[in-house]
Amino acid sequence: MASKKYVSILSLSFLLASAASHAQLGGTxxxxxxxxVPSKRLPQHTEFMANNYPYPAKPRNQWELGLQVGTFGISGDVRNRFPGLGAAIHARKALGYVFSLRGQLGFGTTKGLNFQPSSFYGKNPAWAANGYNPATDHVFYNYKTNVYDLSIQGVVTLSNIRFHKAKSSFNVYAFGGFGGMIYDTKIDALNGSTPYITEFADIYNKYINTADGFGYKNRKDIKKDLKDKLDGSYETEGQVDESQPKLFDKPFRFIFNFGAGVQFKLNKKLSLAIEDKMTIPKTDLLDGNQWQENGVAGVTTATAQSRDFDTYNFLSVGINVALGNKAVEPLWWLNPLDYAYNEVNKPRHMKLPKPVLDDADGDGITDQFDQEPNTPAGAPVDSHGVSRDTDGDGVPDHKDKELVTPTQCQPVDADGVGKCPPPACCDSLQKLIEEGGLKGKCKIGNLPSVTFKGKSVALSNDAKALLAAAASQIKNNPDCKIAVIGYCSSSKSEQQLSWDRVNAVISYLVDKEGIGQDRFIFKYGEAGGDCNTVDLQDGSGQEGPTTVPAPHPNLRRGR
Incomplete structure (x- = not known):
């Protein structure tokens, strides 16, 4: 019988493992x-989010409620007849990823029957008070016991800590705890109201009067004979230690229990478990008897009180459900390494150091984008790391002794100094120029306007052609400031659109045409113009910034 029970349990384990391997497990x-995060741990969460504390706060996790059913058996002085029935309910709460507490209420019922006769039962009132005489009568010890217990257990699990995968579909755990139990033991000592003296004598005679010493071919025959003669009424109160306390008019004992189990996860809410629990109640009367008898072939030679305690075992299969709002699943299902591994793989919260990129010539442009990687120290460069040549005379600014050489005075010598032709004008005009009357006057002339379509901020091919022509004009007038003007500002989106278009024009002239950023005045959201047009104008004598931060960066287009 027992072997069939364990085979059934083992088969069920494989089925559960197979089902759990296909379970849909959620992410961390x-x-x-x-x-x-519970309110008492919110300060830690705040410090963590501000990168002032490296550890995240422990989250609120769900309760587990479970129901278990299975086989129940007693190990005592009387042989357990066959596994009985047990059931339990529990509530479990994780205190951490390894340790949790579980409160469990259990019930078990089972029966026992000895196949050997006994005669030294004089101190057991269940037999002695029912007309049996130890000097002449033999009995067959039997019992039926109901057990009710309540305990609190500490549960330890380590199988959720995984180094090479996020989660597991099963969980192995061990537990131990203490509590209390009450029990009710009955003896089948009477056939109706008459002792089984004749029936037991008949079985006893068969037991001893055979060549093989058993009187029966095997124990099945003894068992069958006993079952036929016992009426199964269990009408007699089993032996009780009157010094023990009582609860609900039944003997009460403190208990210690321990065991192990394995859980199979079906989804975020449900799991199945197989568990074996052993309980030690510190009493020898769960089977209604505390006397040992020594002898052979049913002939007893001595009797003594047994020195060991009865125990009972509960082997069960259970279903568990996780309950709770605004809480993560029970922590024994979560891998505490998830956060660290995910953050290392794809940082979201980690405070990373500012990257330092190589810049061999120290011109501020990293080597990856530097088109002139050996620029002399201190030489001004453009956004591509190329030495600036403001007047376009072929001599870089850091060597040019005449930084702005008019076009008409070029070509220049090795120092960037040009030779200007004599002025074809009158002495008075020459004098006016020399005295500064026209010095610094910008004569760049008309500059183009760039038109955009719809809500676009991208430059069309026609716009790029216009800007290329304007770039030559701007380079030939290096003493001129250029105002780049966008219009319309009735809403945040219009302001940002105007800024994006002005920025697109200036970026093109700086990055593609090599004109210095400091040559431009950045104006956007101006009144009195076409919203889809950006104008380039002579900005000499005007004041304004060369760069302006985006007014509404979350509304930027073309990022």
């Missing part, structure tokens, strides 16, 4: 989600 919880 978001450590930045404050809704699952």
């Amino acid at each position: 919880y978001d450590v930045q989600d404050s809704s699952v």
